Amino acid sequence: MPKIKITEQDLTVAVIPQSDNVVFVPIAVPGDSEVPTFEPTLVTSLAQLTALCPEASAQDDGWIIVKRLLESGLPVLVQGVTALSEVDWTITGLADKSKYDIRFLTAGAFEHSVTDSESSPAGLVDDGTNVLMMQCAKLRGDAVALCDHASTLTTSAEVKAYVGLVGEEGTFGAMFSPWVKFIEGGEEITLPGSFAFLAAYALSVLNSNPSWFAVAGAARGVVPGLVGTTANFGSYDINILQGRSTDENDLDTNEGVAINPICFVRPFGTLIWGNRTLKDNEGGTTALSFLNVRNLVSELKKVLYRTARGLTFEQNSDVLWIKFTSLLYPVLDRMLSGNGIASYRVIKQATTAKARLKASIRIFPIEAVEDFELSVVLEDESTTVTE
Numbered sequence: 296m297p298k299i300k301i302t303e304q305d306l307t308v309a310v311i312p313q314s315d316n317v318v319f320v321p322i323a324v325p326g327d328s329e330v331p332t333f334e335p336t337l338v339t340s341l342a343q344l345t346a347l348c349p350e351a352s353a354q355d356d357g358w359i360i361v362k363r364l365l366e367s368g369l370p371v372l373v374q375g376v377t378a379l380s381e382v383d384w385t386i387t388g389l390a391d392k393s394k395y396d397i398r399f400l401t402a403g404a405f406e407h408s409v410t411d412s413e414s415s416p417a418g419l420v421d422d423g424t425n426v427l428m429m430q431c432a433k434l435r436g437d438a439v440a441l442c443d444h445a446s447t448l449t450t451s452a453e454v455k456a457y458v459g460l461v462g463e464e465g466t467f468g469a470m471f472s473p474w475v476k477f478i479e480g481g482e483e484i485t486l487p488g489s490f491a492f493l494a495a496y497a498l499s500v501l502n503s504n505p506s507w508f509a510v511a512g513a514a515r516g517v518v519p520g521l522v523g524t525t526a527n528f529g530s531y532d533i534n535i536l537q538g539r540s541t542d543e544n545d546l547d548t549n550e551g552v553a554i555n556p557i558c559f560v561r562p563f564g565t566l567i568w569g570n571r572t573l574k575d576n577e578g579g580t581t582a583l584s585f586l587n588v589r590n591l592v593s594e595l596k597k598v599l600y601r602t603a604r605g606l607t608f609e610q611n612s613d614v615l616w617i618k619f620t621s622l623l624y625p626v627l628d629r630m631l632s633g634n635g636i637a638s639y640r641v642i643k644q645a646t647t648a649k650a651r652l653k654a655s656i657r658i659f660p661i662e663a664v665e666d667f668e669l670s671v672v673l674e675d676e677s678t679t680v681t682e
Contacts, residue, residue: 315597316500317370317396318493319389321382321403322348323355324375333375335395341365348375357403359479360490367497367519372397379405384427390434392600398506398593400428400440401489407445409457429464429573437596439589440468441489442573449473449525451532458552458573465573466583470554472536476523485525491518491557495567507591507635509570509663511555516567518557524565528558537569538576546666549576553584570663588660591635595658598626611652616643619652627658636660 317337324332338344344361361371372395376382379402382389389395408422428440444457454472471488478484492510499508499515508515526532533556534541540548553576555569574584582588602622609615620641630636637659646653 315396316398316496316506317372318364318399318401319372319374319395319397320357320361320364320401321374321376321379321405322357322361323403323405324348324377331375332377332381333373335372335374335389337370337372338365339370344371344373347373355404356484356486357405359484360401360404360486363477363490363520364493364497367494368501369493369497379403379424384431386434388431390431392435392437396597397435397438399493400432400438401493402428402443402487404486407443409445409447425458425468425470426464429468432467433464437593437600438467439572439586439593441492442468442470443474443487443489444470444472446474446485446487446525451528451535454554455535455551458554465552465575466589468573469571469586469589470573471557471567471569472554473524473526473528473557475518475521475557476525477520478522483522488555488557491521492555492567494518494520505630505633505635506594507587507630507633507660509585509587511567511570511663513560513563513566517563518565518567521565524557528556532556533558533568537571546668549580549584551575551577555586570665582660582662585662587663591630591658591660595626595630595656598623599656611650615652619654623656627656630658634661 319335333347336347338347338361341362344358344365348358361373364371374382384390389397389400402424405424407424425440425442428442432438432440444454448454448457458470469492471492474485474487475491476483476485495516495518496510498517498519499510500506504515510516528536530543531541533539536554536556538550538553539545552573553569553571555567555571557565558568559565560568570586571584572586572589574581576584583592602619605622606615606619609618623641627636627639627641631639639659640657642655642657644653644655
């Protein structure tokens with residue numbers, strides 16, 4: 296009888312998978328022999344976290360933040376430090392894209408200090424960590440710094456004064472206020488506002504929403520497990536935090552930086568009610584004033600980095616351009632069909648430099664709506680007489 300022989304041979308090798316939506320969280324550890332400090336380590340399960348830093352020895356709410364993020368499906372880059380100042384935000388540290396793939400930078404549960412200053416209207420100055428985080432995000436170009444304020448600040452005026460002006464790095468950062476309350480182990484704990492955003496973001500991604508949808512409002516601003524906040528912000532406070540006019544009929548005023556409130560919104564409950572970066576909007580808003588656009592740009596930059604790295608040292612010919620665009624177009628088409636951009640153009644640019652491929656990717660992003668301008672028009676009923 297004729298025979299057919301079919302064999303198989305496994306020539307694959309183990310590779311490190313790409314992890315999207317990685318959150319950096321520093322954990323405070325005692326630094327003794329029981330729980331020594333450790334370098335940034337990617338963890339994707341609670342078992343990995345426990346092996347790296349046992350719960351009983353963590354001595355920091357940052358451990359709880361990491362635990363909850365892992366339970367929500369987000370991978371976490373964890374670093375064990377005795378003080379927040381030990382975190383290296385520079386180009387040779389977390390800003391090194393060749394070593395770390397990070398979507399969000401946080402300061403974990405470390406408490407931010409408050410410094411008195413005559414240069415600040417309210418006598419409050421950020422402790423410097425938030426600026427370092429935003430500078431790191433800017434150096435990377437593909438991450439967002441989720442900044443926090445001191446937990447002792449509970450009024451909109453204090454929070455607004457604490458942030459102050461943050462410079463060009465503000466487009467790479469966002470802040471959520473106030474601090475939020477959850478139940479952990481039967482007891483109430485208080486965590487930074489940045490965790491509320493991450494919890495809502497994880498839920499949005501779990502529901503198959505793309506990263507460029509605004510994590511705010513009744514649809515995606517619900518924070519799972521939230522039981523309360525450390526301050527109750529009303530409409531007046533929201534306008535102060537967002538840099539908007541307190542006149543409800545003024546839709547155009549945008550001044551300074553904007554902080555995203557976490558507040559009760561009737562009839563939907565307590566929600567994230569803001570989608571702004573920390574960009575200074577004194578001259579008016581731009582696309583990068585909005586956090587959902589920053590997330591979209593971050594995702595596109597990650598794709599460009601991976602694509603370019605994968606094609607490095609390939610022959611610089613028309614075939615290379617075809618390979619490059621064949622990897623890029625599906626992502627741009629997904630952003631187009633997914634209501635993230637209105638259109639795009641990929642343009643190959645001429646260059647006299649040797650061994651270089653130069654291109655421009657032009658996108659037309661779609662911002663999430665914030666204001667509604669509606670009119671109710673009353674008219675007399677028209678009467679038509681015909682013969």
